[in-house]
Amino acid sequence: MRTRPLKVALLGCGVVGSEVARIMTTHADDLAARIGAPVELAGVAVRRPSKVREGIDPALVTTDATALVKSGDIDVVVEVIGGIEPARTLITTAFEHGASVVSANKALLAQDGAALHALAEEQGRDLYYEAAVAGAIPLIRPLRESLAGDKVNRVLGIVNGTTNFILDKMDSTGAGYQEALDEATALGYAEADPTADVEGFDAAAKAAILAGIAFHTRVRLDDVYREGMTEVTAADFASATRMGCTIKLLAICERAVDGGSVTARVHPAMIPLSHPLASVRGAYNAVFVESDAAGQLMFYGPGAGGAPTASAVLGDLVAVCRNKLSGATGPGDSAYTQLPVSPMGEVVTRYHISLDVADKPGVLAQVATVFAEHGVSIDTVRQQGRQDGGGEASLVVVTHRASDASLNGTVEALRNLDTVRGVASIMRVEGE
Template sequence: MRTLKVALLGCGVVGSDVARYMARHAADLTARIGAPVEFAGIAVRQADLPRPGVPEHLITTDADELVKRADVDVVIEAIGGTDRARDLITTAFEHGASVVSANKALIAAEGAALHATAAAYGVDLYYEAAVAGAVPLLRPLRESLAGDRVTRVLGIVNGTTNFILDRMDSLGADYAQALKEAATLGYAEADPTADVEGFDAAAKAAILAGIAFNTRVRLDEVYREGITAVTAADIENAKAVGCVIKLLAVCERSADGSSVTARVHPAMVPLSHPLAAVRGAFNAVFVEAEAAGQLMFYGPGAGGAPTASAVLGDLVAVCRNRLAGITGPGDAAYQQLTVSPMAEVTTRHHLILEVAGQPGALAEVATVFGRHGVSIETFSQRQRDDGCALAMSTYPTTDAALSAAVVALRDMDHVRRVTSVIRVEGT
């Protein structure tokens, strides 16, 4: 048996765990692949940093030279970012190596081009670890459900934001307190923008939608809202109606199959829905398909060890392909479906309004909703000294209609403030 050679790019949190687990499970990997697998080299930016459990003789700072080596069968990319990672992956393809990546930002932005290059050189591009960490999700979508028709993907795909919202819900913490705790525990980066503003989840939504619906979904076509505007009052309002607030990635196929939508935003989820029970930094994704029905995938969505698990799973698949002289599934985007804008998406909404206590105020509010085609499903009011607070949930309506109604409400003399507008999912 010839030994398969692996080049590892990056030896940070993920890369170092990949190196350690690959050494720890060398015998099992050999048995599962059908040939020994070992590192040809590990490329890093700073060679003098301590890396427990990582052989020093494998360390190099010349990533370009490493991916050009003729004896390298597979390149594992764990450096993150886009431009540098794209260039190194492309070079690896050009020199005959397959690639395993954990880089969701790169795959969301450059996936089509990278798949085309991999196909041109007859090599593989796998990236199970790019979405939901250790949770096996992309391969079931691409392979296990290949004979079915996926209609909807709904889930929590960012552990940092789920941890923050969970703390706000379970402990009554405000956003700033919960974010500080997430940073202390290592769930939030020094700059948490990618997580809390929804950029990380949006990249994953683009990948999920592309694979689930076999069409190209660009990152800029994914509607995105983060959690920075979610307040303790929003959390309490959700509790009052039997819900929790989660940052959700939602990908849907239209009823006639001609278009899709992809969006990331906070949403109220009923306590009866399984996603409501997903706590801490865990991920969970619901997949709905015509024949299979509802499937749920749950597990740790981030961290070195969980991500390394997914990387090594891809490594086994790619190495098996290498030995068999074949390549696995390539780009799934054989359709060219329209990606509908958020304005056309139909959802339920929950609103809180502060209204002056004047005769006819409630009737005027109802008239505004009716004028914009928004139907109220539930309604309650809490009396205050200077007026009342109205809480209402709508029947499914387009985002455009609801937004127009909210603008009109804010212009009304009787409406002092629209304090909260949150979408409702999972009903």
């Protein structure tokens, strides 16, 4: 074993960073044995140096992250501060001063992953980021290494624990959205401002990363269709139950049937209870991968939290350190297909549409005509009068597969019917 230690700079020492530092210390001998050399924590960059950080030598703590990554003797920089800046500048500086990088920064990678990969390759460095998607679940490395000889056609997953906890609570207890969100906040699953989670921004960044790796093409955050889950109601869950389904916020990345394009989207959807993702409860994550040769694979586990995410970071750290010792670099950016990202309007799936309509003869015929005029075939229809009377009824239509553009045209036409009082909800039906 080499005796000179590999030096690691840690950028950020919050929930994840503190766990990374703890594991590096408590498992130092095991890590050294697995890598082939000792690993030394050479510095920890933080914003508040006065905060007591148990198990970390105060002499290692600094507020000057730039000076730390520029020191010239750092082998690996672990970036867990998040956000776009200063993370992007610090990562590029690390590459330019001889260090490889392990990151958990999904937002930055979804936005600038291609540029960062290009610079890493130019400088002969590694850029690993298993922890950026689905916490502890090994997913990125299987996609870009284990399945490198296969053709991945679809990635379908629950990649945000906060939203899954909320939807699972709504499903299992009948709670409304706000009630479930309040419980998630009280338990620490949701941030004080949960917008990034419940509006799908977090999941969309992860979808961009997954689509790029799975389909060997460049997919940016702006390419991902995003729809939040704040409008999901108890009535939607009641309808899902009647269909033998539940509701999940899904990240869906697909290769077109003809192979000429890809799509990436995040939105709530009904999925059959028979689908493996339907049984994913609480704050857990799971990703379902469909490929030509391997068939269907499912990756499941804790998708967030300090220790689980640190596990993924340390796995990358071991791989990068091994590469350093051998003088090699691991797999870089693979975007050889250069496939275009199709707009959401071209996505084809099934739909569940709930309408408030006048409770009188002929309404169903009018509604059916609108669907037919827009080329959207109806699978099932359910109509019932409102318990509160008022001359209105609830009409639920489940379609066969149709394009999103056709469905949108149908809904706009329905809104113009005098007999349609309102469109209560529209939800896609996936996983069939």
